[in-house]
Amino acid sequence: MASIGLKVIRRVFGAAERIAPRLTGRAAFELFCRTPNVKALSDGERRAVDRAAAFMSEARHHRLKTATGCVMVHEFRPEPGRAAAGTVLVVHGWRSRTEYMRALIEGYRAAGYRVVSLDLPGHGQSQGRRLNMVNAVDAVRVAGEWFGPFVAVVGHSFGGAVAANALAGSVKNIPPLVAERLVLIAAPSSLPAIFADFSRMLNVGPRSQAAMADRVEHLSGRPLHEFTGDRQLADAPVPTLVIHAPDDREVPADHATRYAGAGGHVRLHWADGLGHRRILADKGVVGRAVGFVGEHHEPSLLH
Numbered sequence: 001m002a003s004i005g006l007k008v009i010r011r012v013f014g015a016a017e018r019i020a021p022r023l024t025g026r027a028a029f030e031l032f033c034r035t036p037n038v039k040a041l042s043d044g045e046r047r048a049v050d051r052a053a054a055f056m057s058e059a060r061h062h063r064l065k066t067a068t069g070c071v072m073v074h075e076f077r078p079e080p081g082r083a084a085a086g087t088v089l090v091v092h093g094w095r096s097r098t099e100y101m102r103a104l105i106e107g108y109r110a111a112g113y114r115v116v117s118l119d120l121p122g123h124g125q126s127q128g129r130r131l132n133m134v135n136a137v138d139a140v141r142v143a144g145e146w147f148g149p150f151v152a153v154v155g156h157s158f159g160g161a162v163a164a165n166a167l168a169g170s171v172k173n174i175p176p177l178v179a180e181r182l183v184l185i186a187a188p189s190s191l192p193a194i195f196a197d198f199s200r201m202l203n204v205g206p207r208s209q210a211a212m213a214d215r216v217e218h219l220s221g222r223p224l225h226e227f228t229g230d231r232q233l234a235d236a237p238v239p240t241l242v243i244h245a246p247d248d249r250e251v252p253a254d255h256a257t258r259y260a261g262a263g264g265h266v267r268l269h270w271a272d273g274l275g276h277r278r279i280l281a282d283k284g285v286v287g288r289a290v291g292f293v294g295e296h297h298e299p300s301l302l303h
Helices: 003-020 020-034 045-052 053-057 098-108 133-147 159-166 189-204 206-220 229-235 252-259 283-293
Strands: 058-065 070-076 085-090 114-119 152-156 182-185 242-246 267-271
Touching: 003 189, 003 206, 020 189, 020 206, 045 098, 053 098, 053 189, 058 085, 058 189, 070 098, 070 133, 085 098, 085 133, 085 159, 098 152, 098 283, 114 133, 133 159, 133 206, 152 159, 152 283, 159 182, 159 229, 182 267, 182 283, 206 267, 229 252, 242 283, 252 267, 267 283
Parallel strands: 085 114, 085 152, 152 182, 182 242, 242 267
Antiparallel strands: 058 070, 070 114
């Protein structure tokens, strides 16, 4: 967000807090959910997408209908000659897409897994300009109906929070996703903390913040304060691996610690020095994520 635009928005929200906090809260929530224009890629993003073109051509592409639009799911078969070990669902983060998850996808394929990678609403090849926890979990639901059950769900950044919420059944009228294992990489664990950071950045006042929280409860059927990782993983006690870098500047390390506090079924690995995005391409991280899913799991016929 350009600095001059941010200054204007901060002034507007600060003034509106005193006049119409409920309208201000709804406007702030809509701004929070607004996704970047997928056609307006930076030069670096365009190069990354172009480099992954051959990799993406190996997938089968499925456009699936959700409650609010359509999402694209990319299906990658196991590498030739590998025994079928089941299906892994991969979920990317905010301002990301399947192409950026390449190292993980290739790691699981090499180990004999079919990989289903979801482009979240408003990202990659999926439709829309709006993403929140509700339509993200609904997209995961649809992927599960078509390709599940999964031996594991693997999520990076916001995609990790989506995966945890999907397994925990956090959203009303959406049944819990069925998966045997969960891998969270650089994932935020507290929606209230994310909202608080967003509110500070845009100068959203306390009454407007309360209106934002009301909007979350209206859409999801749960109050905002319940959207924390320790609660969700306690509600979904599947074996979980949390991988996080202590130097992550986008999602602080205390989010990983919160996840780890959910119980003995959660294992925490610190990936020193890998930040928020480099962590995805690290061979050691990929090997650990793939190995965790393969523990105590026998290959099976691929349907």
